[in-house]
Amino acid sequence: MLEPAYQADVVIVGAGVAGLAAAHRLTSAGVTTVVLEAAPYVGGRMATEKLDGFRLDRVGQLLSTSYPDLRLAPGLDALVLRPFDPGVLVHSDGRRYRAGAPLGGGGARGALGAVRALASAPRPARTVRSVRSVRSVRSVRSSRTVASAMARTGTPLGGMVGGAFGGAVDQARLGAALTRLAGVPVHRLLARTELPAAQALAGRGLPARTIEGFLRPLLAALLCDPDLTTSSRCADLALRAFASGRLCVPEGGAETLPELLARALPPGTVHTGVRVTSIATNLVTTADHGELRCRAVLVATDARAASGLLPGLRVPDFHPVTVVHHTADEAPTTGASLLLEADRGGPVAHTAVISRVDPSRSPAGRPLISSTVLGTPPQDLESAVRTHLARLYGVSTTRWETLAVHHTPEAVPAMRPPHDLRRPVRLLAGLYVCGDHRDTSTVQGALHSGHRAASAILTDLGAGPMHMAEPLRATTTEEEAAAA
Numbered sequence: 391m392l393e394p395a396y397q398a399d400v401v402i403v404g405a406g407v408a409g410l411a412a413a414h415r416l417t418s419a420g421v422t423t424v425v426l427e428a429a430p431y432v433g434g435r436m437a438t439e440k441l442d443g444f445r446l447d448r449v450g451q452l453l454s455t456s457y458p459d460l461r462l463a464p465g466l467d468a469l470v471l472r473p474f475d476p477g478v479l480v481h482s483d484g485r486r487y488r489a490g491a492p493l494g495g496g497g498a499r500g501a502l503g504a505v506r507a508l509a510s511a512p513r514p515a516r517t518v519r520s521v522r523s524v525r526s527v528r529s530v531r532s533s534r535t536v537a538s539a540m541a542r543t544g545t546p547l548g549g550m551v552g553g554a555f556g557g558a559v560d561q562a563r564l565g566a567a568l569t570r571l572a573g574v575p576v577h578r579l580l581a582r583t584e585l586p587a588a589q590a591l592a593g594r595g596l597p598a599r600t601i602e603g604f605l606r607p608l609l610a611a612l613l614c615d616p617d618l619t620t621s622s623r624c625a626d627l628a629l630r631a632f633a634s635g636r637l638c639v640p641e642g643g644a645e646t647l648p649e650l651l652a653r654a655l656p657p658g659t660v661h662t663g664v665r666v667t668s669i670a671t672n673l674v675t676t677a678d679h680g681e682l683r684c685r686a687v688l689v690a691t692d693a694r695a696a697s698g699l700l701p702g703l704r705v706p707d708f709h710p711v712t713v714v715h716h717t718a719d720e721a722p723t724t725g726a727s728l729l730l731e732a733d734r735g736g737p738v739a740h741t742a743v744i745s746r747v748d749p750s751r752s753p754a755g756r757p758l759i760s761s762t763v764l765g766t767p768p769q770d771l772e773s774a775v776r777t778h779l780a781r782l783y784g785v786s787t788t789r790w791e792t793l794a795v796h797h798t799p800e801a802v803p804a805m806r807p808p809h810d811l812r813r814p815v816r817l818l819a820g821l822y823v824c825g826d827h828r829d830t831s832t833v834q835g836a837l838h839s840g841h842r843a844a845s846a847i848l849t850d851l852g853a854g855p856m857h858m859a860e861p862l863r864a865t866t867t868e869e870e871a872a873a874a
Contacts (some may be wrong), residue, residue, distance in 0.1 A: 398424040402603070403666045403699065406434030406639060407833060408824045409690030410651035410660075411840030412847075417656055419848055424682065425655070426674070428665040432652045434692060435801060436833070438643030438760045441793055443753035445643040446715045448796040450760060451730075451833060452612060456635025458805035459837035465654030470641035472748040475727040478611075478637070481782050482603055482732035483554055484726075489561065489604045490568060490632065532670045538720040555603025555732075564604065571626075572633035579626045584807045587613075607730035608632065611740040612801040613831070614709040621809040626829055631834075637728055642750050647833070659777040669699050671820030686820045686847050690840065693803055693827035700817065706827055711801035712763040714775050715793040721746065721757035722783040729782055736778025737771065739764045759790070767797060803827040815843040819850055 397467040400416055402409045431437065439446045455471055477491025487847065569656035585593070587609060591601050610616045612628040640646040652660050665677040669689065674682045689696045697703045731738055739762035745752040752758040761775060768774050772792060780787045803826055811861045813828040824843035829835035 391864060397682045398422050398684050399684050399851065400424075400686045401426065401669075402688045402690050403669065403674065404430075404434065404690035404692075404695070404825075405432040405648070405660055405662065406690060406692070406825065406836065407436060407648050407651060407653065408836040408840035408843075410465075410578075410655070410828065411459070411837045412688055412690060412824060412844040413655055413659060414651065415841055415844030416847065417659065417846075418464060421848065421851065423659060424684075425652075425660045425665040426666055427660065427662045430663050432660060432662065433645050433648035435798065436644040436648050438645040439794060439796070443756070444717070444758055444793055445751040446717070446794050446796070447713060447760070449711055449798050449801050450639075450644065450713045450762060451614070451802070453638050453640065453833055454631040454635045455638055456631045457832075457834040457837075459834050459841070462652065463837055463841075467648070469647060470557075471638040472641050473636040473638040473726075474742065474747055475725055476636065478608060478675065479724060479727040479729045480604060480607060480732050481729060484781075486729070487555075487634045488727075489555070489564060490608065492565065496595045508626075527654070530694050533842065555599040560563055560600065561604075564600070568629075568633040571630050574630065576627070576630070579630060580623055580811065582623060582626065584809070585622045586618065586807060587620045587622045587625035588618035590625070591618070603732050605629075607732045607739070610764060611728070611730060611762070613805070614711055614764055615804070616734075616739060620805045621807040623803045623807075623811070624809060627684075627830065628832075639748055641748050669821070671818070680713055685851060686822065688822040688824060688843055688847065690824050690843070692800070692825060694800060696823055696825065696827070700821075700823060703823065707804040707806070708800035709764065709802040709804055710797070710799045712767045712771070712795065712797040714761045714763065714771070714795050716759045716761070716779070716787070716790040717752070717756050717793055718759065718787075720792045722759070722785055724783065729777075731782060736781065737763045737768055737774050737863060738778045738782065741779060741782060758777065758793075771795065803831045805831055812842070815839060816846040816850070822847055 399422045402413055402423060402425045405425050409425055410432065413423050413425050435449050435808055437448045438453075439448065447545075453471065455473060460466060460469065460471070475491075477488050479486050480489050486809045591605055598606070606618060609618055609620075609625050609628060613620045613625065618625070661679075664679050666761075667677050668675045669687045671687065672684055674684065674687055676682070683687050689699055691699070693703075693705050698707045708737065721743045724743060726743070728740055729741050730740045738761045741759065743757055744760040745756070745758040759779070761779060763771070763775065772795070776787045776790065779790075811830060815824050815828055817823060824833065824836075824839040826836040826839065827843075829839040
């Protein structure tokens with residue numbers, strides 16, 4: 391029998407970061423690949439609206455400089471990450487304080503800074519155990535980290551009960567705990583008992599003021615989950631990424647990342663404006679561009695669209711996200727910091743003067759304030775957000791101009807326990823799936839799932855040069871129409 395004439399070895403449906411990452415892995419192995427995207431642009435939810443010189447992200451997920459796939463993915467060598475100021479600003483009880491920032495740098499200097507903070511801090515009433523812990527930390531030599539001291543003494547994060555989070559003792563102990571967490575191997579985190587994140591935090595002996603004053607608002611921002619129903623293992627991974635690196639955003643907007651990936655692929659690989667209607671292991675049918683024969687199909691769309699092409703595929707719940715962009719005559723004086731709301735006294739979960747973090751996102755002299763609302767937004771969203779931002783920043787917002795409001799009902803797949811961090815990407819020989827719904831609901835998870843899917847395809851096909859990809863057929867020609 392003659393071998394069928396394939397138009398490409400692999401057809402990837404969806405040009406989000408997962409599909410583009412997989413395409414890089416496949417093309418670098420000599421596998422001819424075609425990427426089909428229904429939208430007129432690549433990137434999926436990593437989209438950026440351009441308005442009067444402003445660059446406004448639609449979802450605005452936070453990245454971390456510690457994400458390994460941002461460094462390893464081909465095509466991202468030119469990606470510039472703009473970091474926020476170290477740690478975060480937390481608004482609680484009408485005041486702001488910085489938390490989670492390194493104390494005096496890393497290594498011995500960081501340890502000495504934390505020890506001095508512990509030793510010189512005023513001491514309200516505390517337990518016998520906390521007194522012994524502080525004395526123990528005072529005796530640590532400068533060559534050791536405070537994290538190792540806390541590990542030996544077993545002192546819980548936050549140390550003392552009562553009062554508001556944010557004092558020197560709280561900060562030192564938090565810094566020590568984050569330093570320790572950054573060094574925990576991933577496999578040890580994944581071996582912990584899995585619970586909803588809120589329940590896991592409450593069961594670890596953490597003072598309520600530490601949970602409510604720092605961990606809950608931080609995890610809500612990282613996971614887009616205000617109720618912390620996410621798997622505790624995923625929450626631990628998010629905290630580890632925070633402790634190991636800096637929160638950041640791509641220079642020029644979220645769309646920069648997928649655009650760089652697409653630009654680095656061989657010319658003619660990516661086709662936008664092509665809607666796929668059905669798939670098989672060796673065939674892809676489109677609405678207006680005919681059929682493409684292939685040896686394997688990879689569905690790299692969001693979970694909802696993937697289930698339409700793959701009946702029976704599990705569709706998770708989602709966390710809705712609303713991003714509100716403002717400009718003002720003068721920028722609030724919070725620098726390039728991410729500002730978290732700990733009191734939950736309004737709809738805004740976190741906000742930032744994003745033009746201080748990435749000046750390329752706004753015209754010269756025009757500040758851009760981007761604020762995120764998690765969950766179902768209130769009916770009076772515009773008024774509620776403006777009132778809440780006035781409290782968070784301590785300035786009047788009546789003259790602020792609303793640039794855009796982007797509401798994405800299915801922005802982030804929920805990761806409730808039990809959550810499989812490595813959901814299968816190989817459905818059967820010739821049919822594969824990837825995306826943030828197969829891994830963790832982050833950019834890192836999407837990139838990693840794309841790499842996993844590409845590896846599975848290469849294994850099944852036997853990596854090596856295959857067939858030359860044929861041009862994607864346009865709409866029906868006049869000759870075909872006449873013959874029909």
